[in-house]
Amino acid sequence: MLAMAIEGSANMIGYGLAAIGPGIGIGLIFAAYINGVARQPEAQSRLQTIAILGFALAEALAIIGIALAFVL
Numbered sequence: 504m505l506a507m508a509i510e511g512s513a514n515m516i517g518y519g520l521a522a523i524g525p526g527i528g529i530g531l532i533f534a535a536y537i538n539g540v541a542r543q544p545e546a547q548s549r550l551q552t553i554a555i556l557g558f559a560l561a562e563a564l565a566i567i568g569i570a571l572a573f574v575l
Contacts, residue, residue, distance in 0.1 A: 518572035525565040532557040
């Protein structure tokens with residue numbers, strides 16, 4: 504019984520460490536978006552579409568990670 508509790512806790516610690524990657528990736532995506540809009544405001548609509556697509560792909564990694572943490 505105690506072994507399962509420790510294993511479940513280890514899964515959540517592993518997910519917490521794995522979520523650092525998508526968090527950094529999302530930060531870099533939106534930093535580049537803000538930088539691009541600051542340099543060329545007329546390109547905002549094109550850059551926003553690309554930024555949201557990149558956000559969705561990076562966030563999908565975190566969602567897959569939490570699903571695996573609960574399954575395993």
